[in-house]
Amino acid sequence: MPKSGGFVAAAQQDIVNFHAIYELYRERVFRYIRFHVPTKEVAEDLTSESFIKAISAFSRFNGREAECASWLYTIAGNTIADWYRKKQEVPLDEKIENPAGEQCVEKINNKIDARIEQDQLLFCINQLAEKERLVLILKTFEEFLNYEYYYRVDPKSAPKKSKQA
Secondary structure (H helix, E strand, O other), rough: OOOOOHHHHHHHOOOOHHHHHHHHHHHHHHHHHHHOOOHHHHHHHHHHHHHHHHHHHHHHHHHHHHHHHHHHHHHHHHHHHHHHHHOOOOOHHHOOOOOOOOHHHHHHHHHHHHHHOOOOOOOOOHOOOOHHHHHHHHHHHOOOOOOHHHHHHHHHHOOOOOOOO
């Protein structure tokens, strides 16, 4: 195995040396895939599939060490996309009836509606002037009291605190 670096050059000379690239990037590619798929087992399968594709296509890779990681992540991303496409291509007559299906669809629709509403709200908030946006954020999200956000936003117009005990 080559010392720090030289993995790509060694593998380009002899594909047997690809194991060094595999050892260097296996865990990183696995974590990337695991973040995007539902189970560890699927992530393990897709990681293996990604490296098989990488070995098959390595003769066409003409990049440097620094580009190897992004090339591998691109392959992993494409492998994930392929997996999701295949997963959705189940013929209708082969689908299993799911008694909770309507509830799942309703939950998904509710999440989509909430996301659309959130996006619309963020769009409207971004249309506000900077000072108005700050007041809204401090009052709503940070739960500042009225006098507290006056001091943050416009100290000159802040009402005087009462000295009552």
